[in-house]
Amino acid sequence: MAESNVKPFQPNAEEKTQDTGGVSGQRLRSYLERIERLEEEKSGLADDIKDIYAEAKAFGFDVKTLRQIVKLRKMDTEKRREADELLDLYMSAIGME
Amino acid sequence: MAESNVKPFQPNAEEKTQDTGGVSGQRLRSYLERIERLEEEKSGLADDIKDIYAEAKAFGFDVKTLRQIVKLRKMDTEKRREADELLDLYMSAIGME
Amino acid sequence: MAESNVKPFQPNAEEKTQDTGGVSGQRLRSYLERIERLEEEKSGLADDIKDIYAEAKAFGFDVKTLRQIVKLRKMDTEKRREADELLDLYMSAIGME
Amino acid sequence: MAESNVKPFQPNAEEKTQDTGGVSGQRLRSYLERIERLEEEKSGLADDIKDIYAEAKAFGFDVKTLRQIVKLRKMDTEKRREADELLDLYMSAIGME
């Protein structure tokens, strides 16, 4: 996922807020809502993934094996990314573009 | 999250596949790609959430407390859902439709 | 459960031990035995619980409903505990003792 | 664990009960309390086990390895038990005591 879903905090002038002990209730509520919204989406995706595994299983694939493959490929990806990063680091260290 | 992201499997006639030991390579690859795509989105969301906590912390909120609140609110939601379920169970347990 | 079952490690002078590669065989064996003893008790309790559900079922109760009730009551308990914890967090977050 | 903790149901004549829709509230409550009591003990034991692993770790043992050993020994135990049971079965099948 390249682009972030994080949106900057937007105060809502209409809304009543109680600031208790120096705590901005409005801002707090905003944080909570954004977090909970994202958590919901996250758990929705987890469900989707579960569905796909189930579909694959119904077709005869072994779920545990599938998970292993996914894990291994992820490790590969990360390894490659780190290697690339290291290369970039070296190149910038020696003044290469 | 109401709508599902799960799309039905779409065979691609152009793509070369090797079916080894009765295993459809094409189908397998499709499953893996869909899973990995969703996993990426999921981990993107996790990052977004982390960012929000960080932003809140930078503004002076105590992260641990925020997490606790999110947890409690989630428990509320779940408890309500399960209580409804319990009611249904009771009703079916006593033979009500 | 108020009191702990954990007993301090007691070396047994009589027992032969082999320390291989700097590993105290005697101590290792002691840990394993204590763990396995507690695991056995734990699984005994699980069996007892199963028996009670079976007894209730034989008397006409719907087991699934019972489980749901137990779950909900446990959620209540935990929620209360966590709410207390949250209060403490708030207080420490705003610098109160 | 050889002896069971399960006690027979004991009606308490003093206690007020509401029987709703043919459901004995008293009996229900009794079941719930017995279950919850055992659940608590069970979770107490789980904590004790955790403590022992922590103690072992503090002494330098690798917890993951310890868990593996416990698992393996448990499998051995069960295998042996099943073999014994099979032996008994055969023996009774051929009329041996």
Added chain:
DNA sequence: ACCGTGGTTAGCTTTC
């Protein structure tokens, strides 16, 4: 008797 589902537990990641 099997499958699917839900609960439990362990391992990993991240935080402090």
Added chain:
DNA sequence: GAAAGCTAACCACGGT
């Protein structure tokens, strides 16, 4: 380096 939260594997139960 310890502690906690999150995720994933395992297991056992109930239903079909």
